[in-house]
Amino acid sequence: MNPHLLSVDSLDRDHVDHLLHVAGRMEPIASRRQVTRVLEGAVLGNLFFEASTRTRVSFNAAFCRLGGSVCDTTGFTFSSMAKGESLYDTSRVMSGYCDAIVMRHPEQGSVAEFASATNVPVINGGDGPGEHPSQALLDLYTIDKEFAQRGKTLAGAHILLTGDLLHGRTVHSLIKLLSLYPPMRITLVSPPGLDMPSALVELVASRGHRIELRDSLACDFSDLDVVYTTRIQKERFTSEMSESFAGVSHEFVVNKRFMDARCTPDTIVMHPLPRDSRPGVNDLDVDLNGDPRLAIFRQTDNGIPMRMAIFATLLQVEELIEKDLRPVRWFVPKRLGTLDE
Amino acid sequence: MNPHLLSVDSLDRDHVDHLLHVAGRMEPIASRRQVTRVLEGAVLGNLFFEASTRTRVSFNAAFCRLGGSVCDTTGFTFSSMAKGESLYDTSRVMSGYCDAIVMRHPEQGSVAEFASATNVPVINGGDGPGEHPSQALLDLYTIDKEFAQRGKTLAGAHILLTGDLLHGRTVHSLIKLLSLYPPMRITLVSPPGLDMPSALVELVASRGHRIELRDSLACDFSDLDVVYTTRIQKERFTSEMSESFAGVSHEFVVNKRFMDARCTPDTIVMHPLPRDSRPGVNDLDVDLNGDPRLAIFRQTDNGIPMRMAIFATLLQVEELIEKDLRPVRWFVPKRLGTLDE
Amino acid sequence: MNPHLLSVDSLDRDHVDHLLHVAGRMEPIASRRQVTRVLEGAVLGNLFFEASTRTRVSFNAAFCRLGGSVCDTTGFTFSSMAKGESLYDTSRVMSGYCDAIVMRHPEQGSVAEFASATNVPVINGGDGPGEHPSQALLDLYTIDKEFAQRGKTLAGAHILLTGDLLHGRTVHSLIKLLSLYPPMRITLVSPPGLDMPSALVELVASRGHRIELRDSLACDFSDLDVVYTTRIQKERFTSEMSESFAGVSHEFVVNKRFMDARCTPDTIVMHPLPRDSRPGVNDLDVDLNGDPRLAIFRQTDNGIPMRMAIFATLLQVEELIEKDLRPVRWFVPKRLGTLDE
Numbered sequence A, B, C: 001m002n003p004h005l006l007s008v009d010s011l012d013r014d015h016v017d018h019l020l021h022v023a024g025r026m027e028p029i030a031s032r033r034q035v036t037r038v039l040e041g042a043v044l045g046n047l048f049f050e051a052s053t054r055t056r057v058s059f060n061a062a063f064c065r066l067g068g069s070v071c072d073t074t075g076f077t078f079s080s081m082a083k084g085e086s087l088y089d090t091s092r093v094m095s096g097y098c099d100a101i102v103m104r105h106p107e108q109g110s111v112a113e114f115a116s117a118t119n120v121p122v123i124n125g126g127d128g129p130g131e132h133p134s135q136a137l138l139d140l141y142t143i144d145k146e147f148a149q150r151g152k153t154l155a156g157a158h159i160l161l162t163g164d165l166l167h168g169r170t171v172h173s174l175i176k177l178l179s180l181y182p183p184m185r186i187t188l189v190s191p192p193g194l195d196m197p198s199a200l201v202e203l204v205a206s207r208g209h210r211i212e213l214r215d216s217l218a219c220d221f222s223d224l225d226v227v228y229t230t231r232i233q234k235e236r237f238t239s240e241m242s243e244s245f246a247g248v249s250h251e252f253v254v255n256k257r258f259m260d261a262r263c264t265p266d267t268i269v270m271h272p273l274p275r276d277s278r279p280g281v282n283d284l285d286v287d288l289n290g291d292p293r294l295a296i297f298r299q300t301d302n303g304i305p306m307r308m309a310i311f312a313t314l315l316q317v318e319e320l321i322e323k324d325l326r327p328v329r330w331f332v333p334k335r336l337g338t339l340d341e
Helices: A013-030 A053-065 A087-097 A110-115 A133-149 A169-178 A199-208 A241-245 A256-262 A297-301 A301-314 B013-030 B053-063 B087-097 B108-115 B133-149 B169-178 B198-206 B239-246 B256-262 B294-301 B303-314 C013-030 C051-063 C086-099 C111-117 C131-151 C169-178 C198-206 C239-247 C256-262 C295-302 C305-312
Strands: A034-036 A043-049 A068-072 A100-105 A123-127 A158-163 A185-189 A210-214 A226-229 A269-270 A326-327 B034-036 B043-048 B069-075 B099-107 B124-128 B158-162 B187-189 B210-213 B225-231 B267-271 B325-327 C041-047 C069-073 C102-105 C122-127 C158-162 C185-189 C209-214 C226-229 C266-271
Touching: A013 A034, A013 A301, A013 C102, A013 C122, A034 A210, A043 A053, A043 A087, A053 A100, A053 A301, A053 B013, A053 B043, A053 B069, A053 B087, A068 B069, A068 C051, A068 C069, A068 C185, A087 A100, A087 C051, A087 C122, A087 C295, A100 A110, A100 B225, A110 A123, A110 B169, A110 B239, A123 A133, A123 A301, A123 B069, A133 A226, A133 A269, A133 A297, A133 C305, A158 A169, A169 A199, A169 C069, A169 C086, A199 B043, A199 B198, A226 A297, A256 B124, A269 A297, A297 A301, A297 B087, A301 B087, A301 C209, A326 C122, B013 B034, B013 B053, B013 B133, B043 B053, B043 B087, B053 B099, B053 B124, B053 B133, B053 B303, B053 C041, B053 C086, B053 C226, B069 C069, B087 B099, B087 B108, B087 C102, B099 B108, B099 C169, B108 B124, B124 B294, B124 B303, B133 B267, B133 B294, B133 B303, B169 B198, B169 C226, B187 C102, B187 C209, B198 B210, B239 C256, B294 B303, B294 C086, B303 C086, C041 C051, C051 C069, C051 C102, C051 C122, C051 C131, C069 C102, C086 C111, C111 C122, C122 C131, C122 C305, C131 C226, C131 C266, C131 C295, C169 C198, C226 C305, C266 C295, C266 C305, C295 C305
Parallel strands: A043 A068, A043 A100, A100 A123, A158 A185, A158 A226, A185 A210, A226 A269, B043 B069, B043 B099, B099 B124, B158 B187, B158 B225, B187 B210, B225 B267, C041 C069, C041 C102, C102 C122, C158 C185, C158 C226, C185 C209, C226 C266
Antiparallel strands: A034 A326, B034 B325
16 A cells, blocks of 8 residues: 555545545544554654644544644744755655654645655645545545445435535545445536536546536435535635626525425535635535534544544554553543534 | 533532642642553643643643643634634534643633533633633632641631732632632732722622722731732723823832731732733832742642643543552652742 | 753763763664653643744654653744743743753743753753754764764764854854864865854864864865765855855855765765755755765654653653663554665
């Protein structure tokens, strides 16, 4: 296996299945019933050249729950790089300090360049418009886990991807991962001009999946298993796009009315988060908070077992963990959130 | 018990006594004679949306000394919140990563709002002009501990609160905690216009304490047990207040001359820190450095056992710690500071 | 021994030998073959008032590899100090939280002032143009280790220091450490106006070493053991210096052609890093990447065992470590970098 995790493109079905399986075995630790110290003494370099508290803390906590220690870098500028240090030098130097490195960087390709200079495992935590593979893996893990609880399988599932399908790197990576599995039905609904890139649609179709493109949510989705909605990234719009979108944005909002009218009690709602909860923004509606179909917080929770699985796999300790468990001794609430179902 | 610690208002006498008692039991660890790992595997989210190195490091170190790991957030902006994420979402997401959360935020009420969305214990590390309950608890713990060493008790004590009693949230919280105890004598000395809010004075008086208001330190304090002084927060003054205060600020300075002339060798001096040590600023005078009555560093030291007690209590491990002790094996200086008495 | 490490001036030959010896004993841990937890429960305050990701992470990782926990401060401003808090107060407060403190600060002398107020061990991580003793120690450790692998000793060695010998604090500290050892030959090559301060040259000569000053690299260096090159810090130039240097900067570049033409296959190349890899900058050339003589990454790797040795010595646990080892159980690559020899 590649020592790094840079892109979902490097993953085949076996890799992904293995990661899903290992993530499942991390659940007793992630849900704080058990403690492991298998990575005690190991050091993670958590290099965030771009702000992202959520992703940074998720990687950090996952490594800590395996017993390791974390060195964080959160600044926008890396002092040495500001003095002309190459990614090659930075990478090789950090390799001398750390056993694994997570890197987020605003420039596409920078994490791969960084990784090419080191044999220490590097995980792409997001490189601008590029890749963010751990997000796609935790999304797939969420679908798989929610399905298992409902006696469903990925084969034959009906999944709706909606929102900005042009700019959303999470939906691009997720659809690639889904395409590795037996044929399913994938419906794409996006405002005009924000369609999924056709190369991706063709790739997925070529693997035997049924792709349907629609321009509205006003359809019958009574056999839908998953609604995956993403924020419309207006900050990336051209002025032409802004105009054409102005009148229609509310038509693409997933809210309680849509779920009740079009979907079933078994349809789950996902979102990569953060969502914009300000009034009038037309992101995923807060009126679904507390609704058991809203899976967005179970989804972020799944970042911990999946990122633990990524670390455990890259550092090759996944077979040691079960031998190293002890019960948690501190208070863990039955439900994490006050509205959790 | 409330799963969170948001305000001293939620604490009754029993809670406070329990925290003081648990803090006392943390002393062997806090003073680095013993090591415990009772929280090994637990993760603290230390979310500081407002800079405060001292408080942040104190919480961080306290959690580490219980065996846990810490994820720090130190930026002024929380990237997701800048994108419109609600406190509700942030709270629920962080709950999936962390076993306890300390939060400091410039907006009053924000920490309580954050806590209302999660069942994971949240500690208010300061919400602007609002609350900072761990500071009041460590202040009370300091008084209690210093008294015990001198054979004194809180009952019947004479405590002077001086400085800016209008804006200082630490004195507001401390006087509320003191008021839970048997009657004592509390003298309030503040410059004109910076008086303790009358609602607080009335509350404390209604609980049987003897409150005396004075406008000068030029009194006989020969039976005084504690001088608690706070910085005059000139940055919050109206221009009118600045003028009226200009000529008198030096009259409210606690220094060696005041202590020698007005107090006794048994009177201790406290301050919530930081103090402004620049010449002419008229904060607590540095001429008391090295004087055994100056308790300000013993007071900050007490932040560790008290914050350990808060974590241990909220995470319900306080009964496990004594079973889990080992001796410290590294060098610990007999005195932390070069001038400690 | 002094409880702090503030300057190489406080170190005599015995101290340095002891640190080199302890660093050698840290190698099994630093190279990730063994794990120790001897500092479990200890807390490091890693206070960086000036950005330096490399040095900060190196200290952080070294402390973690001994089993301790780290509280990082990375901001340019220390909130309390901005409110007029003295270094004395900051130092005494941090001493209550931490078992050891690393401090970097832009002002010369500030770290010593900070250390004078505490009995907790303080390590100078760089105080502006002042000292950075751990860098000099890891440089000496690198020379010693590379020599041992080649059957050489420091006695009689020929070492070239080149680049900006006027401003480079690392070469100043290194030459002081080298001067504690038996007579060697030290050649200094710097552009006009960037010579090693004469007081330092005299000190080293007075200790029996043979010092040669040259103004060009175009010499025969066929008996050279070490080339230590530093970045020309143009940002510190006067305008006169900039002019006189403009035409000659490329003449002081250490590159493959120089190494092949003037040196031997046994000559190692060192640099304190970061190096400026941008084209035309004339820092150490990247064409030596992958060349076994390029010791710069082995040199930064050595920061871990040397900083572990510094912590272990100051905290007096160096004799306990061998009793506390377990094998590493995670994947460690045979070579850290893809071009390592």
